[in-house]
Amino acid sequence: MTLSTSSRVVVPGGALRGELRPPPDKSITHRAVFLSSLSQGTSRIVHPLKADDCERSAEAFRTLGVSIETNPEGDWIVVGRGLYGLREPASDLIYCGNSGTTLRLIAGVLSGQPFSSKLMGDKSLSGRPMDRIVKPLQKMGAEIRARKGSFAPLHLHGRRPLQAIEWISPVPSAQVKSCLLLAGLYAEGTTIVEEPLRSRDHTERMLAAAGVRLTVEERRVSLQGGQSLKPQDWVVPSDISSAAFFIVGALLAPGSELMLRNVNTNPTRDGILEILEKMGASIQHERSLVSGGEPITDLLVRHRGLKAVVFGAEIMPRLVDEVPILALAATQAEGTTEIRGAEELRLKESDRLTHVAQGLNKMGAHVEELPDGLRITGPTPLRGAVLDSAGDHRLAMTFAIAGLIARGETEIDNADCVDISFPTFWQDLERLRVQS
Numbered sequence: 001m002t003l004s005t006s007s008r009v010v011v012p013g014g015a016l017r018g019e020l021r022p023p024p025d026k027s028i029t030h031r032a033v034f035l036s037s038l039s040q041g042t043s044r045i046v047h048p049l050k051a052d053d054c055e056r057s058a059e060a061f062r063t064l065g066v067s068i069e070t071n072p073e074g075d076w077i078v079v080g081r082g083l084y085g086l087r088e089p090a091s092d093l094i095y096c097g098n099s100g101t102t103l104r105l106i107a108g109v110l111s112g113q114p115f116s117s118k119l120m121g122d123k124s125l126s127g128r129p130m131d132r133i134v135k136p137l138q139k140m141g142a143e144i145r146a147r148k149g150s151f152a153p154l155h156l157h158g159r160r161p162l163q164a165i166e167w168i169s170p171v172p173s174a175q176v177k178s179c180l181l182l183a184g185l186y187a188e189g190t191t192i193v194e195e196p197l198r199s200r201d202h203t204e205r206m207l208a209a210a211g212v213r214l215t216v217e218e219r220r221v222s223l224q225g226g227q228s229l230k231p232q233d234w235v236v237p238s239d240i241s242s243a244a245f246f247i248v249g250a251l252l253a254p255g256s257e258l259m260l261r262n263v264n265t266n267p268t269r270d271g272i273l274e275i276l277e278k279m280g281a282s283i284q285h286e287r288s289l290v291s292g293g294e295p296i297t298d299l300l301v302r303h304r305g306l307k308a309v310v311f312g313a314e315i316m317p318r319l320v321d322e323v324p325i326l327a328l329a330a331t332q333a334e335g336t337t338e339i340r341g342a343e344e345l346r347l348k349e350s351d352r353l354t355h356v357a358q359g360l361n362k363m364g365a366h367v368e369e370l371p372d373g374l375r376i377t378g379p380t381p382l383r384g385a386v387l388d389s390a391g392d393h394r395l396a397m398t399f400a401i402a403g404l405i406a407r408g409e410t411e412i413d414n415a416d417c418v419d420i421s422f423p424t425f426w427q428d429l430e431r432l433r434v435q436s
């Protein structure tokens, strides 16, 4: 039932049964828009994620003169302008909304353009640190002014050519890595990015598919500037970060048996499956294939009792967006779960450690917030409560799944933010629920 445009009530009970093709991958859709726009010629993006975040990337490139249109099949047709054909926009403003990926990646591209631009975001994005890209881009020769040295809006004037650098990133971050690799295309020399742990590698896979030669040595990636990109047909698989809510929902709701189709199980993204399996989950990998350079799997998930688990920094980049839903799983697991090395979670769309702990505790869970993670003792029965998503899509969906297994109704305020990554979430949840 809907209360208002932004509040949702979740009535508890029922199992999750049937089949779902989760929405297309957000990270891959962003990158398909970027690489197609920077190629010379026409690319096709099959199954793009048509959600707020990726629309921001598409809109940014339209502002820069790229044509991106939807064909009758629903694909995006992108007529790229090549690395050097982007147009100076009539207004210098590029609005990135809630999307960190749009802002951080486009800053890399704009650093190589001989014109000025201003990058802005919504309230959440304006509070997220940008010094992690500003410093290396300045070192490459771009002029960038950030509010208080680190926050959007960013005022940027590019330089051509940029200077290649070797950058040792203090944080594992695919957004930082991708930003610098895109800037590296405009640089003289070889740009090298090293990170403390390997982050998701879609940019590397997709640049290689577009014909860019790059060297990947575990935590180090390098590429030579001046290489051009070839247009492609990109086929976007389903997002494991969106599938995660239904995977955990099916594990927790008694009587559930759910088939999730076409899920991208890239080894830099599949940490959630490893942790849930350690917790005793039964997740069958039914059909595996490789499409567009990415592994795709159908996952069959059945309800199962879970046990506690301990995990830390080493696996964090492989499940960074899944910590809130894993925290919910831990409230229903036998024993004390410890999640450490997760301080980056405080810098996402909201402070996810604080908000997930507060929300789940309001429902009766035992979640202790640690400076770098969470300690969760389970199993605890959950009771319905009034919760605020803080405008964070992954918190809204975590609380919705919690509401499914709670006693009493759960009201989620600011629930429309699911549109950022999973516009059909509420309909899919209703469709797959069966009263057992």
Ligand code: S3P
Residues within 6 Å of the ligand: 026, 027, 028, 030, 101, 172, 173, 174, 175, 176, 178, 199, 200, 320, 321
């Ligand atoms: C993303 C990288 C991750 C992730 C975000 C998407 C990407 O962020 O949390 O949702 O598409 O590159 P960081 O690079 O900040 O870790």
